[in-house]
Amino acid sequence: MTRQASPYAAVKGTKSVTLSVQSWVGAQANVAVVRYLLEHELGYRVDTVQVDEVPAWDALSQGRVDAMLEDWGHPEQEQRYVKDKKTIVPGGDLGVTGHIGWFVPKYFADAHPDVTDWRNLDKYAEEFRTAESGGKGQLMDGSPSYVTNDKALVKNLKLDYQVVFAGSEAAQITQMKQFAKEKKPFLTYWYTPQWLSRQIPMTEVKLPAYEEGCDADPEKVACAYPHTPLKKFLNQRFADEGGEAAALLKRFRWTTEQQNEVALLIADQKLSPQEAAERWVEKNEATWRKWLPAKG
Structure with a gap:
């Protein structure tokens, strides 16, 4: 891992989420929008950890991160952690085909x-x-x-x-x-x-x-x-106990065009991920409102 794992990861009772973010800008766009909604709509503290593709599976299995939002297909890791160890669970399709x-x-x-x-x-x-x-x-x-x-x-x-x-x-x-x-x-x-x-x-x-x-x-x-239909994966404990945050991450699904729109703001127009996410969220409430968990 290229950065120290979040001290907030897996702390019982803390309303916090730690997300893995890979180095390419499409993955950064996913995390930026989800982070913005978790913080501004659901009141979570969100931390991110930049980590390469294969080490991200280890971090997710160990609970050092709670979710990975864009996987391009790692059958060996999926076999080990999802099927054998059962420490990671599928979080559904991202909606984008890579x-x-x-x-x-x-x-x-x-x-x-x-x-x-x-x-x-x-x-x-x-x-x-x-x-x-x-x-x-x-x-x-x-x-x-x-x-x-x-x-x-x-x-x-x-x-x-x-x-x-x-x-x-x-x-x-x-x-x-x-x-x-x-x-x-x-x-x-x-x-x-x-x-x-x-x-x-x-x-x-x-x-x-x-x-x-x-x-x-x-x-x-x-x-x-x-x-490859790109997929999300969650730490097994977080998937069960992550409340509204886990529900949002499972429901998060958008299109290639939507991801590219945010990625373009970050990489080409040089907005910060937070600024790019805010701009996209302001214009696309009809899309993201469906990702929020239903209020009890």
């Missing part, structure tokens, strides 16, 4: 339509080459902590590419914006939903079709990423 893939900017795909088939990628390796890619084409990834099969895919599909990590979502976005400003070609690991796709239209490169189980062995992956 998809990871390889993308090129639309301006490059329009000029070179065949680039959208992975079998033609080597043809463009030289155009995608950078100082960091060691003479090969660059496949740009974000944070090394994100779910990615890219190194295995490059190896197993025998592509003349090198995976280069930008280091974080923010660093990746900065590079993508610079490439787009100069209308340069680039190939990148990317995902939807993501607010930047409004500003830099992207076209997906078709990898070999995803089939159930084709990604079971991380070393042998040679297929596309699945489309």
Whole structure:
């Protein structure tokens, strides 16, 4: 964990909630809006802990955080903590479907339509080459902590590419914006939903079709990423004893467009998460009012 767990987590009798927040801005948008409603509508003290994807499961199981609002699919952790240990329970769908893939900017795909088939990628390796890619084409990834099969895919599909990590979502976005400003070609690991796709239209490169189980062995992956309905998970004790807060988190469900709206305010317009949430809440009462637990 990158920050100390909240001293308020799991303190009996305290009207408080501790939320896990991942480093990408869509996850920050979820937490910002839920936090605003918990504090201003239900009177809770809310603390957040920034933690990477896999360690978040450990923190949730141990009660160091009460809820995780956006999981992109971790079947091993789900088996261990939900099915075997029963320390974590599903909190329902977020309402957003996530998809990871390889993308090129639309301006490059329009000029070179065949680039959208992975079998033609080597043809463009030289155009995608950078100082960091060691003479090969660059496949740009974000944070090394994100779910990615890219190194295995490059190896197993025998592509003349090198995976280069930008280091974080923010660093990746900065590079993508610079490439787009100069209308340069680039190939990148990317995902939807993501607010930047409004500003830099992207076209997906078709990898070999995803089939159930084709990604079971991380070393042998040679297929596309699945489309994943994003899910919420709650600490088991919190789910049972968390009162109105737990009820709100279970009922929280919004659309890709709504998440992107808040993410855009945070990442592009540089509002604080609290300011972005307040602006969205003011305009969308018909949506969030349904998430509040019914008064006894």
